[in-house]
Amino acid sequence: MTLRRVNLVILVLLAVAFLIIVQRNLLNLSDFLHKESPDAGLILPFESELSPDLRRESVRKGEEIPVLITAAEDRLGAVVAAMNSIYQNSKANVVFTILTLNDTADHLKLWLSKTSLKNVKHKIIIFKPELLGGKISNDPHTLEAAKPLTFARFYLPAYIPEAEKAIYLDDDVIVQGDIQELYETSLKPGHAAAFSDDCDSASAKGIIRGAGNQNNYIGFLDFKKEAIKKLGMRANTCSFNPGVILANLTEWKNQNITQQLEHWMELNTQEDLYSKTLAESITTPPLLIVFYKRHSAIDPLWHVRHLGNTGAGNRYSAQFVKAAKLLHWNGHYKPWGRTSSFSDVWDKWYVPDPTGRFAPVRRHS
Template identity: 45%
Template sequence: MDFTDDVSVFGISAAVLLVVIWIVLMMYLWFPELLPKFLRRRIMPNKGIYRAEALVYQNNGTTEDVIHVCVTSDRSRLGGMLALVNSIHRNTKYPVLFHLIVDEESVQHARNWLEESQLRNIQYELIPFPEEIVEGKIRVRGGRPDLASPLNYARYYLPQLMPTLKGRIIYVDDDCIVQGDIHELYRMKLHPPHLAAFSQDCMGTAKRLTLMKNNYADYIDFKNRHIQDLDFDPNECAFNTGLFVADLNTWRANNITKKLEYWMKLNTKEEVYGNERGGGGSQPPMMIVFYNKYTQIDPNWHIRYLGWTTGTTYTKQFIKHAKLLHWNGRFKPWGGRAQHSDVWEKYFVPDPTKKFKPIRKNV
């Protein structure tokens, strides 16, 4: 074979390679469902968002094919997010698509953690939270400083962060562990005209384990004239926003985000919430907007206050049968002082980059 033949072979090979690249590009643009799984899950479109499989996303939560779960977390709590994801993944028989919202600096860290661990085959998308959305809108007065974290308010913006997603979604705080099949929670009935589902704080174990009465007056300033105009009952039972089930179509139709932002902005100018015993954070605006407009979640699907004290408040037998555990409060299960942290430990996924290391009592 002479030089001319070599050139011809090279030219043909280059042409074939260009055709293959063109075909793959066209498949991604027009028929993404035909791409192999490993390609679909790793392609990164604009703005640094790692999208999950196109076919799964297009189900829009309208069928039982996929369960949409959203978790938000920042760099200091990523280990909690991954443990939660792992617990849901291991305890459900149905496909789950995880929508993971993190601060922009943590996107690559979270992606490496997922791709280099036992969670590499889950369906997920990583969404960087543009913190400028809440700039100038957050003021925490009497609550914990960590409640002012921008990621704490990402739950307000689910429709904007997932603009093409329609239908039902479950939001779960990153300091939770799910031991039940989350499909049960996903298919719960929302009673019209309710806008979402939350867990009440005035009944059962929630009432027994706190020093508060857990009513609206514990979270909201009823001396504020704007609150008085709403004619709310200050003794109305509060609810916890660390877990909720919502329909994004309903959320958009009722302008929920805009209503939440109204109370956020107002609270920066005058006291609407924050100095009460419940503290500030993202919960009070949701309590205002969803007042008497929510369906109650089964209490066994939200066992909380595990982070209020370091002492044991639940028996091991009770914890074993709980479907969702929530370490709300100061003491997190990755911090070394929380109760029943051994349950969380079972689902913790070690960070391959070694940036996140749980603190343990014997360390």
């Protein structure tokens, strides 16, 4: 080999080494700037030239964190915003299981594949409403018939069969903390799930007084019914909100939790066990019964709720909302509507629908 060729090879090797060093520096700078500027969907000018896998997925290593969420057609924007907030605020290896219905799956696939969420690990599973046959009212005008997806949380092990633990989230949430922290919450021995109690320190900051009896068992169950009396539960026991669940799926299966929940669902169709003052939460009563004094606690900051209730959400200070690790707009008023509290926080994580079929409703519109 001539000296000229040797020099040429050396130059090529030096150029390759230089490009590798530059690329690594760009990736490090990208990671630093993302920490400093966590705005959802932010893509730095040079990032578009890098492989998507190198750009964001290089840090998605370690134990998988399964998160189950449901996706109804009229609330798809909520699912997308929740997923985006989780993904952007954590470097954990999150894998989403999204339960939806046949008429929604294609819309959701397109939304995820054509936006900044295309690299998020997920699987879409079709929920079959016939699974609920005989367990809820057949009246098409009831909430049970209209919203079958609300019962998906009862079947967690069926949809995430290989996992030992999993997180269930309602779609009307925004996660501001690192989801790994919630996932690593300790459950007491023998407990199949952890919830955030409605009488916890976060809710006690003067925000649920307008919610009536919705913070204890009597707000959900009819204690005049014999089947409820026999359980020996105290009516003033603090209830919990199942919009955020950390589940030990091994215990869930060993204790036949799903079958226990189905039993109380079926019994309610025969004896009407739910409280007459109940507001919307048809899935909560069976969970309250099955997990009575048999559940662990979630840090209250990991389930700051009632943002969708009139008056309640407005009692939060902006500083408290900013410090919350998970915000939940449970109640009638959703952050993609006109009159919700702190909808600007939700807007930060919303990813527009490429089909234009879903759009937040705002006062000015």
